[in-house]
Amino acid sequence: MSKKMETLVxxxxxxxxxxxxxxxxxxxxxxxxxxxxxxxxxVGSSCVLQSGKVFEKAGVNISIIASKAPEGMLQHMRARKRxxxxxxxxxxxVAGISLVxxxxxxxxxxxxxxxxxxELVDEDGDHSxxxxxxxxxxxxxxxxxxxxxxARHFHATIKEACDKHxxxxxxxxxxxxxxxxxxxxxxxxxxxGGIFFDDLEDRPAEETYAFVESCGTSFVDQYxxxxxxxxxxxxxxxxxxxxxxxxxxxxxxxxxNDRGTKFGLATPxxxxxxxxxxxxxxxxxxxxxxxxxxxxxxxxxxxLKNPRDWV
Amino acid sequence: MSKKMETLVxxxxxxxxxxxxxxxxxxxxxxxxxxxxxxxxxVGSSCVLQSGKVFEKAGVNISIIASKAPEGMLQHMRARKRxxxxxxxxxxxVAGISLVxxxxxxxxxxxxxxxxxxELVDEDGDHSxxxxxxxxxxxxxxxxxxxxxxARHFHATIKEACDKHxxxxxxxxxxxxxxxxxxxxxxxxxxxGGIFFDDLEDRPAEETYAFVESCGTSFVDQYxxxxxxxxxxxxxxxxxxxxxxxxxxxxxxxxxNDRGTKFGLATPxxxxxxxxxxxxxxxxxxxxxxxxxxxxxxxxxxxLKNPRDWV
Numbered sequence: 001m002s003k004k005m006e007t008l009v010x011x012x013x014x015x016x017x018x019x020x021x022x023x024x025x026x027x028x029x030x031x032x033x034x035x036x037x038x039x040x041x042x043v044g045s046s047c048v049l050q051s052g053k054v055f056e057k058a059g060v061n062i063s064i065i066a067s068k069a070p071e072g073m074l075q076h077m078r079a080r081k082r083x084x085x086x087x088x089x090x091x092x093x094v095a096g097i098s099l100v101x102x103x104x105x106x107x108x109x110x111x112x113x114x115x116x117x118x119e120l121v122d123e124d125g126d127h128s129x130x131x132x133x134x135x136x137x138x139x140x141x142x143x144x145x146x147x148x149x150x151a152r153h154f155h156a157t158i159k160e161a162c163d164k165h166x167x168x169x170x171x172x173x174x175x176x177x178x179x180x181x182x183x184x185x186x187x188x189x190x191x192x193g194g195i196f197f198d199d200l201e202d203r204p205a206e207e208t209y210a211f212v213e214s215c216g217t218s219f220v221d222q223y224x225x226x227x228x229x230x231x232x233x234x235x236x237x238x239x240x241x242x243x244x245x246x247x248x249x250x251x252x253x254x255x256x257n258d259r260g261t262k263f264g265l266a267t268p269x270x271x272x273x274x275x276x277x278x279x280x281x282x283x284x285x286x287x288x289x290x291x292x293x294x295x296x297x298x299x300x301x302x303x304l305k306n307p308r309d310w311v
Numbered sequence: 312m313s314k315k316m317e318t319l320v321x322x323x324x325x326x327x328x329x330x331x332x333x334x335x336x337x338x339x340x341x342x343x344x345x346x347x348x349x350x351x352x353x354v355g356s357s358c359v360l361q362s363g364k365v366f367e368k369a370g371v372n373i374s375i376i377a378s379k380a381p382e383g384m385l386q387h388m389r390a391r392k393r394x395x396x397x398x399x400x401x402x403x404x405v406a407g408i409s410l411v412x413x414x415x416x417x418x419x420x421x422x423x424x425x426x427x428x429x430e431l432v433d434e435d436g437d438h439s440x441x442x443x444x445x446x447x448x449x450x451x452x453x454x455x456x457x458x459x460x461x462a463r464h465f466h467a468t469i470k471e472a473c474d475k476h477x478x479x480x481x482x483x484x485x486x487x488x489x490x491x492x493x494x495x496x497x498x499x500x501x502x503x504g505g506i507f508f509d510d511l512e513d514r515p516a517e518e519t520y521a522f523v524e525s526c527g528t529s530f531v532d533q534y535x536x537x538x539x540x541x542x543x544x545x546x547x548x549x550x551x552x553x554x555x556x557x558x559x560x561x562x563x564x565x566x567x568n569d570r571g572t573k574f575g576l577a578t579p580x581x582x583x584x585x586x587x588x589x590x591x592x593x594x595x596x597x598x599x600x601x602x603x604x605x606x607x608x609x610x611x612x613x614x615l616k617n618p619r620d621w622v
Contacts, residue, residue: 287359287588
């Protein structure tokens, strides 16, 4: 499974960066690609596009880690009541893709997705018989202005990918997403949600892999049609400022609430630019900004405070 | 002492906002002042100036809290090995001032200062005999471009205020400041430092109060001369973008590392806009931005990585 997942995230990185460059057009932004090697074992590849024609910043990161599982990480897993990993030491294998796209046009939503596979094996064990293994991931859409069509399209496309594998996946993971992407100190969700799941291990790895593959492969269909219909809409300076305030909230979620970012920031020797790649190019904080009642800005806030069902 | 400290923070708020409005000039920005009442007991007053002529955003907050001391807070204090507060329940009194100024001109540094007094009394006890009481605070300067004169002036002025009370204060609190304002995941200090102290209770409260009063009162002399000589310097678009990147680091420190902000975000019923008032109006994140060797930007980074003695 480790090889298979590695192949998947590499394929997704190529497929998704190609789709984004197509949106940028022939004279538009190109992804800058760089690779890194983790001293403790592992490699990564970051694709980042900055100040493009359509996107302010877009990044698609993959990492393939194969190293000793740090004892602190194992303790953390045991504390989360994971059983069967009492012995150790173990080796770990992680393959994951993480992406975020921040478009220029305030009518065009930000998107994020992340899919990862985690495997623990005995120190001399082979990868065909892991001690434990699971999948995690999801995707979510963060508009500055609410277009209900976009939210419906995004959720419907994800639901289609989920339903092929288990009809309970979409409703469970949609709720989980609304709970997870919660800026607690604001009482707001980050956006209109999507799906979120973690520690998925109740079925044979092959079956869960197939589900994750469907989700990842459907990313382009989830997002690209939305960009196409919003990227050239007219907007005002006020629209742009509101988008910048929402970017500020995105920063707050990622730095204060997001478990992945917190974990990354606390990991010694981590490549900090890859961890913080998800931050927007620009953001804004205005003291006590409150949208006018009935305005499009207030309409978005209403949905962020009270998540809706979109399909 | 509680009344005295309340009077001090109110006086400082008036004095400092007046000095900043003077820098803005007759046609410049004015502070917007609003007050709030904490349901659990206490009041606050926030003065915020936004999009002024000299300052992008400036805020001077005071809060005067008088309420039951939450059990969680007492546990936290006991865990930090504070003795003499084993019994409880207690009432608490807190009076503090917190300020931050973000100028437009990238040659003109951001500044922050905070002074606070904390007191625990028996539930029916009177404030003249607190069970425990201490002071905390400090100030620090955050330039985007290093002017050594400014760092020297800032530190010399603080040292003068400290030395009147105890010659060991400045060197101890200067070092503590360099340790505290550390963006750990970047390996950078937030700026060129200043002083930082907490849990100051080894002397009679009157003596420590006099020290804190000196520090707070000297704020205008610490900062205003620096603004005057930098606020009208010419700058380029590249200078502005570098300032915006440094603003991004400021956001990272405040949301990830700052104990005060973390405490604020985790406190139920807190006024979130006052906690996050310290964030800049605008900030920027560029992937893998690295200043050219020998450039003014690299010169700043060098000092942030290796704090210097300025007096």
